[in-house]
Amino acid sequence: MGFFEMTKTALKTVLSRPVTILYPYQPAKKTGLTRGHVVQDGSKCISCSICVKKCPSQAILLNKEAKTWQIDRFRCVVCNSCVDTCPTKCLSMDTQYTAPASKQGVEVFTITYVKPPKPEKKEEPKE
């Protein structure tokens, strides 16, 4: 009596398309919100280093003298914390996963942001 409970499911599986995809030959499923990897836009970064402090896995390093922003993809846990806290929105989350790598290394971005000159103070007329 309870022997052929699986038959319906099994038949459906045989007659339907495979559920799995042949990654990496076929692209992985992605949505608009998928957290793939962090990308930095050097033209907007003001070197405030908030992302460095807020990173729970200490994957980000900022060098103010050399004007570089670097991320260790092996340490990064893709939590979106830096993207959320960036005051100038120079960090963004790309939906593409990073490619597998066999050697550990850091990805270095150059900061090209130039601080705009302060507007000169108008001399107040002396009384």
Place this chain on the structure above:
Amino acid sequence: MTKQIIVPFGPQHPVLPEPIHLDLVLEDERVVDAIPSIGYIHRGFEKLVEKREFTEYVYIAERTCGICSFIHGATYCQGIEQIMKIEVPERADYLRTIWSEYSRLHSHLLWLGCFADSFGFENLFMAAWRIRERILDVFEQTTGGRVIQGSCKIGGVRRDIANDKLSGMSRDLDSIRKEIGELTTVFLNDDTVRHRTRNIGVLSRDDAYHLGAVGPTARGSGVAIDLRKTGYGAYDRLNVPVITDSCGDCYSRCYVRCKELFTSIDLIQQAITEIPDGPIDVKVTGAPNGEYFMRAEQPRGELVHYLKGNGTKFLVRSRIRTPTLTNIPPLVKMLQGCELADVPVIVLSIDPCISCTER
């Protein structure tokens, strides 16, 4: 007298998803006693609480477990909110509940798959995981992460779900309910499954209570404890039925989890109809000063987060007690007297998550 021999089982074993080691004392094919030992994947999360700000620790608390990660994050956040006396917006409470119940669906389906695998029913394992994939897709569409959601934060949630998306999810759950119905029929009615689970690993009601069993392990033995009844999050506004079974064997534990899948779907649909509009987070200022025991119902049972702060940005102590730890003494009791071939089924029946247990 029969000669006793000791057979080591685990930490690496085909049926074990995670490393637990059991020394099985055998007399012929019968298990007389089992000596469990853990400690293979300790990661030092509790110490890390002193080095990370309490707002960043949410991401680490979530990574305690890869299956019920959302509930870990939400429990930690609720604990901090209780210390700091933060009132969370109602919509955030409901969203947390919806994601928690999705976690439960995902965890129970994963478990059903692993359980089928433990008694050698590979096809059923794949059928269960195929449905689970649809749950993970919903996670990815709403939070951005399939396994680690990262959508909870102190003072609310980080992402909102649009109302039309919520109603789409509710409609989608109707078709998932149908698929789960077909799946659970196999688990509960098929003779081959019943043959491997009925009267195997029996835990009496008294033993379950006195040895501190929690979650479906306790409910399968007839102890009606469900932390969702305490009304944290939005559970106080929802109707939560507690599912129990009286036999206390592997089949009962499977039965409880199968029925809980439908309970979770009902709870999500109920929450989607009742969810109010409004803000999803409040601004958090200051630092936690005080201590709190936060308890929540994980898919595996009662989860406890003990948090202690001293008014700085770094917590002084975090202690996580996970359901698997409390389910190990009942497991030893279940194993006593069973056949060696039934050991994998019994170990899997408590849904062990050793990564959680060792943190």
